[in-house]
Amino acid sequence: MAELVVLIDHTAGTPKKVSLQMLTAARSLAADLGSEVAAVWLGPGAADASAQLGAHGATKLYHWDSDEASAYVTLPQVEALEAVLDQTDVAAVLFASTNHVKDVAARLAIRVDAGVITDCTGLGVDAGAIVATKEVFGGELITTSRVADGKVPMFGVASNAFVAEPADGAAPELVALDVTLSDVAKAAAVTSVEKQSDSSRPDIAEAAIVVSGGRGLGKEDGFELIEQLADVLGAGVGASRAATDAGWYPHRYQVGQTGRTISPSLYLCAGISGAIQHRAGMQTSQNIVAINKDPEAPIFQITDFGVVGDLYDVVPALIEEIRSRTS
Amino acid sequence: MKVIVPVKRVPDTAGDKIIDPETKTVDRDAVESVLCPINEFALEEAMRLKEEHDAELTVLLVGPDEAQPVVRKALSYGLDAGLQITDEAIGGSDALGTAKIIAKALEGTEFDVVIFGNQSTDARTSLVPAAVAELLGLPSLTYARHLEIDGDRIVVHREHEEGYDVVESTLPAIVSVVEAINEPRYPSFKGIMAAKSKPLNVKSLADLGVSADDVGAGAAAATLYEFEPRPPKEAGTIVEDDGSGSAARQLAEWLAEKKFI
Helix, strand or coil: CCEEEEECCEECCEECHHHHHHHHHHHHHHHHHCCEEEEEEECCCHHHHHHHHHHCCCCEEEEECCHHHHCECCHHHHHHHHHHHHCCCEEEEEEECCHHHHHHHHHHHHHHCEEEEEEEEEEEEECCEEEEEEEECCCCEEEEEEECCCCEEEEEECCCCCCCCCCCCCCCEEEECCCCCCCHHHCCEEEEEEECCCCCCCCCCCCCEEEEECHHHCCCCHHHHHHHHHHHHCCEEEECHHHHHCCCCCHHHEECCCCECCCCCEEEEECCCCCHHHHCCCCCCCEEEEEECCCCCHHHHCCCEEEECCHHHHHHHHHHHHHHHHC | CEEEEEECEEECCCCCCCECCCCCCECCCCCCEEECCCHHHHHHHHHHHHHHHCCEEEEEEECCHHHHHHHHHHHCCCCCEEEEECCHHHCCCCHHHHHHHHHHHHHCCCCCEEEEECCCCCCCCCCHHHHHHHHHCCCEEEEEEEEEEECCEEEEEEEECCEEEEEEEECCEEEEECHHHCCCCCCCHHHHHHHCCCCEEEECHHHHCCCHHHCCHHHCCEEEEEEEECCCCCCCEEEECCCCCHHHHHHHHHHHHCCCC
């Protein structure tokens, strides 16, 4: 049976939410295609995660337990995936459409003559082939595309595009991969990993709720208020380009055209006017809330709930309201 | 040291995008085109290498004649020469097709490092730098927020969600940069004037030894077959804060209704 291969993105032994969302999407595609869902876990930790992956739809789990998977840049994962593709009839490859994984996809695509569609927000089956919808030009247009015949179809899945739903899946069949890295794969080494994030907050791509601050905060300290609001909501913290350019918050939290594109269930921003460059990174969010002094700010064109007012009045009051309701 | 900076001509983000229903590609005549803003960080980083290592800098652009102003714009930052790949057959190429053209252009050029922007503001696939590296059998040190070259070694701080990885390889290497890496200069008047007379080499696909059948819309691995504008959003609730705290209360109620709290 052809396999729908899903590359599991994980951190410290735990699958990221997008991985379980991909498995859920793959389960439904596999049913339509008459194929099975095979997950791929690269690096240590596959055995511990296998039950959860099985519950979400993986019937097979290819794993490579070696630390080499992350000891070099990109290519170990490419070569491990090549090993999977060598031993199976592949229906398609699904991967998390995040920066580092896109590199894996690009290099793999060249090696196996694949076609890649990144940042998919919808996947379906039409006439026996997978079709993907994605938003382009900052969400202004929605396109539907498919991979040309004769190419291995690869789809990068956007975070939060699908809802992860466990099924009654049993533990998957474990298949250990035998990978011997080529010399070229060892050409670029990872010499250290610097973690700078406050791990108490979810990453903005994974978070169900993201609270963002921008120029209207007026100062770096303003982010303390944004963080407080994020913490009462269990949210991740984002920032506009104006805020990251000013050095108020690190670039990796930037939402927008030159930063990251996210689609949380709730995007709540304060002091962000909503220029198109910012909207390009967040307008696919399911619910949008803005707090801004300027009633003419373009962000209010796309909000579900907007508050016109001084964020230094509204946000503290909102934090108190939420605390009193949740305590 | 020789450095190549591939740049892209993109529709201005603020302009209205029109997709031609026949070709299913963006009608680039209908919207103002500009140098991709993320390329500015690559150009600045290249200029830093020029200042520190006396590097020789070439701008590379794949695109039609009309894109030449974008090459000149890139040169105005202070780079030395331009290389433009122009061919009617290129139109409609997807990211991997574009990567094939860039890789062929690089094969015929001497370089130590190639500096891309981490994504273009139009397609935003981020696939091109790593695909080019794969085609050339070189390391892809992407998403650089810091870059250092010492002899034939390159060290990059590769940004990710939780911080960054320190990665290193020997040269030559393919790099992409994120905007955290530097603060781009503005082209000087002198730079803008000088850019007009910098050497610009224009090549066709045949010059590179690329078959027209391997690129363009016909060879694109991803086929677009439908598109529609995003449906307009229904107007939401707007409340004004009158200083009584009622706006915050109404927002909290809305959040509770939606089960966010």
